[in-house]
Amino acid sequence: MNRRIFVQRMLTTLAVGGVAPSLLARTARAAAGGEKILVVLQLTGGNDALNTLVPFRERAYRSVRPTLAVDPAKVLDIGGGLGLHPSLKPLLPLWERGRLALIPAVGYPNPSRSHFVSMAVWHSADPKRKAVSGWLGRWLDDKEDPFCAVDLDLSAPLALRGREMEGVAVGSLEGFKLRLPQPALKRFEQGLEAAYDGPLQATRDAMARLLTDTHRVQGLRPYQPAAEYPKGGFGNSLRDVVRMIAGGLGANVYYVTIGGFDTHADQLRRQPPLLEELATGLSAFSQDLKALGREDDVLILGFSEFGRRVAENASGGTDHGKGGLMFAIGPKAGGMKGPGYDLDQLDGGDLRYQVDFRSVYAGAAAFIGASPERLFPEPQPPLKLFG
Secondary structure, three states: OOHHHHHHHHHHHHHHOOOOOHHHHOOOOOOOOOOOEEEEEEEOOOOOHHHOEEOOOOHHHHHHOOOOOOOOOOOEEEEOOEEEOHHHHHHHHHHHOOOEEEEEEEEOOOOOOOHHHHHHHHHHOOOOOOOOOOHHHHHHOOOOOHHHEEEOOOOOOHHHEOOOOEOEEOOOOOOOOOOOOHHHHHHHHHHOOOOOOOHHHHHHHHHHHHHHHHHHHHOOOOOOOOOOOOOOHHHHHHHHHHHHHHOOOOOOEEEEEEOOOOOOOOHHHHHHHHHHHHHHHHHHHHHHHHHHOOHHHEEEEEEEOOOEOOOOOOOOOOOEOOOEEEEEEOOOOOEEOOOOOOOOOOEOOEOOOOEEHHHHHHHHHHHOOOOHHHHOOOOOOOOOOOO
16 A cells, blocks of 8 residues: 555545544553542533522522522522522432532632633633634643543533643544444554655554554443433433443543533423422432442533623513532532622622632642643632542
8 A cells, every 4th residue: 555545545534433533642551540530520501500509598599589489498598698599409419428518609810701711711712712722622732642631422522622732632432433344444453554755654653543442442431330320311321431430541630521401491391390400410420429339539610701690671581691610529528618609799680709719720730740830821829629
């Protein structure tokens, strides 16, 4: 096979393979793996913090939410005048075991109510929006294998994009494969058996690693988690993360997304099933980690791009706000973090942020041994998230 034909076939594979481009661009070796794992969970749309962690004893909360305020008799009281939305009941055992941390009134300076702008800030960890790489992408730039960070979607988010490296977008274990007809795949494998010189050899090596990494991910399928996950993309993603951890993929970071939290209207009908899906999935995930003996090796960090307005709107919903809610699940992570809500000192009708989200990120980064000074343009003191 001559050089032109070989390169042409390799580029054809790139075009139709359906595999993250970073796998072809890097000359990565198989990950040695890390002991600690960070699972980042993005609640897309702007989750309403006040109806998630509910200040149900606050008169100010009930007065501006005459129809949306959660029934105090149904709130899951966790003390301090706060309670979880009843749909989050599957998370109560984690709270009681000291494994669930709640961080209310999280945000950043000069916040934006735009989905696009705020998400860019959260992904880059740069409120000034000068950084072109993601906060975990900058960590990944120091690694030699893009499989150190895996996204359970079709393309890696900005958070996992560095200047030199990019996390791998797996999508799903079942869908991660070379989409080539069998004759073409056979020719592809035959082309990898030959020796080449110079740049062509580098191309051949990259393609060989592509095939190896594809088989590597496909080999994780046999493990079947024991816990029952919610149906749909979110539950499937969490189940795949467990399968990758159990199979020894070696990633230090997994990125999972659940959407639908932009509740401008009909929030009483729309938000509770989302919270139930979230809680059921996280409960199942935690059960599987415990069964694997990996419960203390994993920290889950949840965020949404902003909170919502304190007052309800005329459509039975809430509009884009500022201060929001983050949470963490992990070893000795439990309890309330930060000063909490202050409904008497609002920021133009929004929750005023009390905790900079970058300090929460810094605490999570410490779990996997990353240095905040390397990750953030303006480093923040790490918030302690684990024992």
